[in-house]
Structure formats: structure tokens, C-alpha cells
Amino acid sequence: MKEALKFDLVADRKGMLWDLLLYVPTVVALASISASLWYDNEHNASYLFFFLTCFFFIAGFNRVFKTRLMLLPTSPVALTVGKTGLGLVQKNGTQLDLVKNLKYFPDYADKSFGMSGQDVTGKQWQFVFHKGQFESEEKFAAAQDAFKRQSQSK
Numbered sequence: 001m002k003e004a005l006k007f008d009l010v011a012d013r014k015g016m017l018w019d020l021l022l023y024v025p026t027v028v029a030l031a032s033i034s035a036s037l038w039y040d041n042e043h044n045a046s047y048l049f050f051f052l053t054c055f056f057f058i059a060g061f062n063r064v065f066k067t068r069l070m071l072l073p074t075s076p077v078a079l080t081v082g083k084t085g086l087g088l089v090q091k092n093g094t095q096l097d098l099v100k101n102l103k104y105f106p107d108y109a110d111k112s113f114g115m116s117g118q119d120v121t122g123k124q125w126q127f128v129f130h131k132g133q134f135e136s137e138e139k140f141a142a143a144q145d146a147f148k149r150q151s152q153s154k
Contacts, residue, residue, distance in 0.1 A: 023060030
């Protein structure tokens with residue numbers, strides 16, 4: 001790789017709708033089951049379903065607000081793939097450089113991929129990037145290829 005590749009990310013509103021169609025009914029159904037079991041004096045099972053309700057709510061909230069809409073402060077808004085590693089600019093303006101243990105995780109449906117790595121202090125980070133966050137499918141494919149090469153070279 002001769003020069004650094006830079007990618008600006010955009011909000012993925014189409015993907016957000018699909019995630020809402022997945023997570024909202026799931027959370028409502030799990031909460032309903034939990035309440036029903038509570039009033040049937042099946043408290044242990046109710047606790048389990050309440051835990052699942054909270055888990056899916058947190059996972060859905062994070063997926064929609066951090067990765068799809070990029071509204072949370074630690075959401076990446078720009079990526080740079082260079083010779084020394086992966087650079088990310090977060091929404092709060094913080095520059096994060098992943099320089100060690102870079103790993104690329106492809107999605108078999110080719111709609112998203114994940115990256116993980118350590119920054120200069122040794123803290124482990126992981127991020128998921130969706131096809132809708134890139135300006136075009138060509139930029140998505142270029143980013144995947146660059147990340148794949150970057151993670152294989154380390």
C-alpha cells in the first residue's frame with residue numbers, strides 16, 4: 001500500500017430501519033413474556049426473560065445509535081488505512097490509532113465487516129462497519145480490501 005486510504009462514513013438510515021424492525025418487536029415480545037411469567041408466579045423464568053429483554057435492548061440501542069446513525073461520542077466518522085495501522089476519527093473528535101493485533105472479520109453476506117486491534121496504550125478496540133455507511137459500494141469494497149491487506153500484513 002503506497003499511500004493512506006481515507007474513508008468518510010455517513011449515517012445508514014436504510015439499515016437503521018431494518019435494525020428497528022428486528023429489535024423493537026423482539027424487545028417487546030421478550031418483555032411481554034417476562035411480565036406474563038411474573039404474574040404466573042414463575043419468577044425465575046421471568047428474571048431470565050427480563051435479562052434477555054435488557055440484553056437485546058442494549059444491543060439494539062448500540063447498533064442503531066453507534067454504528068448505524070453514528071450519534072454516540074465514540075462512533076467512528078472517518079477511517080484511514082495506512083502503512084502503520086488503522087486510524088479512526090470518532091464523533092467526539094478523538095483520533096484513535098490501532099497499531100497492533102489488527103484483525104479483519106468478514107461478513108458472509110457481504111453487508112458488513114468488523115475490525116479489531118490495539119491502540120498504542122495496549123487497549124483493545126473493535127468496530128463494525130456496514131455497507132450503508134460508505135458513500136458507494138466501490139468505497140465499501142475498497143475499504144474491505146484495504147483492511148484485509150492491513151490485517152494480513154501485521
